Amino acid sequence: MEYVIQLIFSFLATASLCVIFNAPIKAIPYCGLVGAVGWMIFYSALQLQLTEVFASFLGAFVVAICAQGFARRLKSPMIVFIVSGIIPLVPGGLAYNTLRYFVEQNYTLGLETGIRAFLISGAIAMGIVFSEVIFQLFVQFMRNSLTSMQSFSRNKRRQ
Amino acid sequence: MVNEKNDELALDCLLLAGQIMMESGAETYRVEDTMLRMARSQNLDAQSYVTPTGIILSLGKQQKTKIISISSRITDLHKIAKVNNVSRKLTLKIITLDEAYDELRMIQKTNYFLPIWLQILMAAVSSACFLILFKGTWFDMPAAFIAGGTGYLALLAIQHLTKVKFFSEFFASFVIALVAFSTVKLGYGNEIDKIIISGVMPLVPGVLITNAVRDMMAGHLTAGIAKGTEAFLTAFAIGSGVAVVVAFY
Numbered sequence: 001m002e003y004v005i006q007l008i009f010s011f012l013a014t015a016s017l018c019v020i021f022n023a024p025i026k027a028i029p030y031c032g033l034v035g036a037v038g039w040m041i042f043y044s045a046l047q048l049q050l051t052e053v054f055a056s057f058l059g060a061f062v063v064a065i066c067a068q069g070f071a072r073r074l075k076s077p078m079i080v081f082i083v084s085g086i087i088p089l090v091p092g093g094l095a096y097n098t099l100r101y102f103v104e105q106n107y108t109l110g111l112e113t114g115i116r117a118f119l120i121s122g123a124i125a126m127g128i129v130f131s132e133v134i135f136q137l138f139v140q141f142m143r144n145s146l147t148s149m150q151s152f153s154r155n156k157r158r159q
Numbered sequence: 160m161v162n163e164k165n166d167e168l169a170l171d172c173l174l175l176a177g178q179i180m181m182e183s184g185a186e187t188y189r190v191e192d193t194m195l196r197m198a199r200s201q202n203l204d205a206q207s208y209v210t211p212t213g214i215i216l217s218l219g220k221q222q223k224t225k226i227i228s229i230s231s232r233i234t235d236l237h238k239i240a241k242v243n244n245v246s247r248k249l250t251l252k253i254i255t256l257d258e259a260y261d262e263l264r265m266i267q268k269t270n271y272f273l274p275i276w277l278q279i280l281m282a283a284v285s286s287a288c289f290l291i292l293f294k295g296t297w298f299d300m301p302a303a304f305i306a307g308g309t310g311y312l313a314l315l316a317i318q319h320l321t322k323v324k325f326f327s328e329f330f331a332s333f334v335i336a337l338v339a340f341s342t343v344k345l346g347y348g349n350e351i352d353k354i355i356i357s358g359v360m361p362l363v364p365g366v367l368i369t370n371a372v373r374d375m376m377a378g379h380l381t382a383g384i385a386k387g388t389e390a391f392l393t394a395f396a397i398g399s400g401v402a403v404v405v406a407f408y
C-alpha cells in the first residue's frame with residue numbers, strides 16, 4: 001500500500017513540476033513516469049537499508065536509462081526526461097536544512113548536512129553519466145553511433 | 160562574395176541556436192555539440208568556446224569571429240526541444256540555412272510557457288505531493304498546497320517587477336515560510352519543517368547542481384563552476400528567506 005501511494009504521488013509531483021519547467025506537452029506523462037520510476041528505485045533501495053548516496057546513484061542510473069529510451073522514441077532531447085526524472089531525487093530538503101542549521105548557529109550539523117547534500121547530488125550526476133556512457137556503448141555495439149560526449153571529445157581531437 | 164554572405168548567415172544562425180539553448184538551461188557540452196554539428200553539416204570548420212555567460216564562435220583562422228553574451232538563464236525544456244529539432248533537420252539537410260535561421264528567430268520570439276494560473280496550480284499540486292514523499296502527514300497537505308502556490312505566485316510577481324537576481328527566490332521562500340508559520344499557528348498544520356521543505360521544492364536549484372556536475376565531467380570546468388556558483392547563490396537566497404521567518408519563530 002505504502003508503495004502504491006509513493007508511486008502515485010511521485011508521478012503527480014514530477015508531472016506537475018514538468019509544467020513549470022515547460023516540458024513539451026506530449027512528453028509530460030512520460031516525464032512523470034520517469035520521475036516515478038526513479039523515485040521508486042530510490043525508495044526501495046532505502047527500504048533495503050542501502051545508504052542514501054548509493055540509493056540516489058541507483059535512482060539516477062535508472063532514470064537516465066528510461067530517459068534515453070523515451071528520447072529515442074519521442075525524438076526529444078534527453079535533458080527533457082533527465083531534468084524531470086531527477087526532480088524527486090535532488091536533495092532540496094537537505095540543502096534547506098543545511099542553511100537552517102547555519103542560521104541557528106549549529107555549524108557542525110550544518111556542515112555535515114551540506115556535505116551529505118553535495119555527495120548526493122554528485123551521486124545523481126555520476127549515475128546519469130555512467131548510464132549514458134554504458135547505454136551508448138551498448139547501442140554502439142549494436143549499431144554504429146556515438147554519445148554526444150564521445151562525439152564531442154572526438155571532434156576536439158580531430159581539430 | 161556570396162560565400163562570405165553565407166558564412167555570415169551561418170555564424171548568426173549557429174550563435175542564435177547556442178544562445179537559445181543556453182538561455183533555456185541546456186548543458187554546456189550539449190550546446191557546443193549542437194553548434195559544431197550544425198557547422199559540420201554546412202561544411203564549416205568551426206571553433207567554439209561556450210560558457211554559461213557567453214559564447215564565442217569562430218569559423219576558422221581567416222574568418223570572422225562573433226561573441227554573444229547571455230544574461231539570463233531559466234529552465235524552458237520546450238525551447239531546447241524545438242532548437243534540437245531544427246538542428247536535426249538542418250543536419251539531415253531537410254531544411255536550408257535560411258529556413259533554419261527563420262525558424263530559430265521564430266523560436267526565440269515565441270513564449271511557449273503554459274498560462275500562469277496553470278503553472279501556479281501545478282506548483283501547489285507538486286508541493287502537496289512532495290509532502291507525502293517526504294513522509295509528511297495527510298493533515299498537512301492543504302497547508303503545503305497553499306504554501307507552494309503562494310510561493311510560486313510571489314516568485315513570478317517579483318520576477319515581473321524587478322530584474323534583480325536571487326531577490327525573487329529570497330522573497331518567495333520568505334512568503335512560503337510565512338504561510339507555513341501562520342498555518343501551524345492557526346492549527347491547520349503540524350510540522351512546519353516539512354511544509355516549508357515541500358513548499359520550496361519548485362524553487363530549489365536541483366537541476367542546476369546536477370547539470371553543473373555533468374558539465375564538469377564533460378571537461379567544461381569553467382561552465383561547471385559558474386553554474387555551481389549560481390546554484391549555491393540561489394540556494395542561499397532560499398535559505399535566507401526562510402531564515403528571516405525562522406529567526407522570529
